[in-house]
Amino acid sequence: MGFYQDIDNDGSSGQGNVTGTTRPLYGKYKFGSVEGTGGSEIKYRSVGGTVSYETDAGAIVAVANYVKTQSAISSDYTDIYGSYLSLIGIVPPGTQTIGDLGPNMKKFSAELRFVSERIGAFEFVAGGFYTNEKSRYPFTITARNAAGTPLPAPFDILFRSTSFAKYEEYAAFGNLTFYLTDRLDVTGGIRYAKNDQNSSGPGGILFYSPTPPSSTSFDDDATTYLATIRFRPTDNVSLYARAASGYRPGGPQTSTLLPPTAQTVIRADTVWNYEAGIKATALDGALSANLAVYHIDWKDIQLNTLFGGVTLQGNAGSAKVDGFELELQARPSQNFVFGANVGHTHARISEIDPVAAASLGAKSGDKLPLTPSWTVAAFADQKIPFSDRVKGSVGATIRLQSDMPSSYPGYALNPNIKIPSITTVDLRAGLEMSPVSLQLRVENLFDKLGYTSLATNALYVGQPVPTNATVTRPRAFILSATANF
Known part of the structure; x- marks a missing residue:
């Protein structure tokens, strides 16, 4: 199996905001940059395969993969x-x-x-x-x-x-x-x-x-x-x-480029994940439910930190994460299915290295940035059989994500901003004429502006630099075609 992809972007996928706010500085989905910068070229190549051999005692499986990436990125x-x-x-x-x-990488794994x-x-x-x-x-x-x-x-x-x-x-x-x-x-x-x-x-x-x-x-x-x-x-x-x-x-x-205060060797970060759950079905599979609760102990967290104007990795301390995930699905008929997923996460710093605390403005008990407390999704899909060979389908998904912190409360260079909650709606319609399938999707139907991260990359406290916002994808119309052979 092989994969070949070239991506050529004329601009950034981010947005420039008024410093320390969620307000667009230049307009919705716009950023400020010197002409000719902000774009990127990425080349991705991969080839891999799986070979298995069955015996009476079991199966021998061999997997190998080779990946090569090349990038050229210009930033203002x-x-x-x-x-x-x-x-x-x-x-x-x-x-x-x-x-x-121009980062590039070659990787072979087996x-x-x-x-x-x-x-x-x-x-x-x-x-x-x-x-x-x-x-x-x-x-x-x-x-x-x-x-x-x-x-x-x-x-x-x-x-x-x-x-x-x-x-x-x-x-x-x-x-x-x-x-x-x-x-x-x-x-x-x-x-x-x-x-x-x-x-x-x-x-x-x-x-x-x-x-x-x-x-x-x-x-x-x-x-x-x-x-x-x-x-x-x-x-x-x-x-x-x-x-x-x-x-x-x-x-x-x-x-x-290592300033004198930078950490020269990064320790491995480790986790222990404890999970318990239940999986159940009823009415011959027409109803199903999965519930999982978990606790994570995370030590020697690897985080990017600003050292003397240079962003480098460092070990910051420890964190604890508690949460649950619930999945529900119902299939009242052969052609109709609907369901919902709910997730809750409470992620916080439990210990903090003094150097990291001074640099990041973090303390024990602070929430981990960019981690929403709640995520909810609901979907429904209806199949429409037109004939033995032709089948249609329509569906919709709604997703909700609660607000979350962009940074730590005491981070002076990158002040914490509450990233607002976001709700998006996706629609889809498809037509299957074996062996060919067509699908039209509308993602983010109402073109809601949402943020996945906000960062103010200041060199000194109070520097009037725009806040860089990573935005959710704007409304998109996607037509896809597949064929099975």
Whole structure:
């Protein structure tokens, strides 16, 4: 299986807002940028495949995938850096600061696993995983005059950095399920992973000052666990409880522009997820319900933090997350189905590193940014059989998301803004004439302006920079066609 995609954007998917507010500065879905900036070109290529071999004892499954991405992104940093440099008299007023970055990545991953048939009271899964990832990240911010000509050296290059990173991981895993009875089973699992990393780069420029070449090697390992118990009191009801751990690898800073206060090595962040739930059906599957409640302990959270005008990763502390998810679905007839999903999340900081607290303005008990407390969705779909070969369909979905914080309450450089709740409606209609299917969708029918994030990237408190808003997709009409062979 292969995938080939080229994306060419003339502008940003964001919006410029009045500083520290939800009000558009230039108009709905508009942003301010020097002509010729704000766009991007992205090339994505992937190829992969799965091979399986069945035996009496189970199946051997091999999966491999190769991905290559190349990007060219141009951004206008004049409001942030140009205005600041002219304010302190380093460059003339009206100086533009334009950023060009071109991240690219190559990744190969493979997994081999054996999935057993049930052997008496047992069944198991065992296997191994491998990944090799290489990336290159060039980044330059150039100071230009109003005509777009670079300033004379040495004032032409404000930032320059090229970082090279390599990540290689080997892992082995296994799960074992024991059926105490036909209705009660327990599963235990373990995964061991080891990774080797390297980050390097030639000398660069940081605020007109040279930085030395860098090269850092790093290795780490992690063991994660899984435990599940499942009970089926009837054929239509299943109860379960699960505890699982996970981690996100740490490693050296990949940027070569490291201010003295920056964290040079990022620790892996880890989670323990505890979940319990019930799944039930009734009336021969015409009604179904799934309910899950969960608690997450998250330690050594990896967050982006501003160090001396440069955004870098760092470990910020710990968090706790509690919540539930409820899914309901009804199928009163063969051709009509409707349902609803409800989710609630209470995510907050439980511990905070003093350095991160000073930088982010966060304290224990603060809500995690960009995490809505409530999400609700409801849908309905009706099939319309015109003949044995031709079938139509119509449907609608409504989605609601509660308000959420954009940042931490005490973050002076990026003040917290309450991101408003948003409600959107989608419609769809389709026609199936085997083997061809057509569907017309209208997403965000009422063209509601919603925000998924708000960020004020100021260098100093009170800097009058626009707040960058990531917006929900405006009303879109989408026609798709598929064919099965």
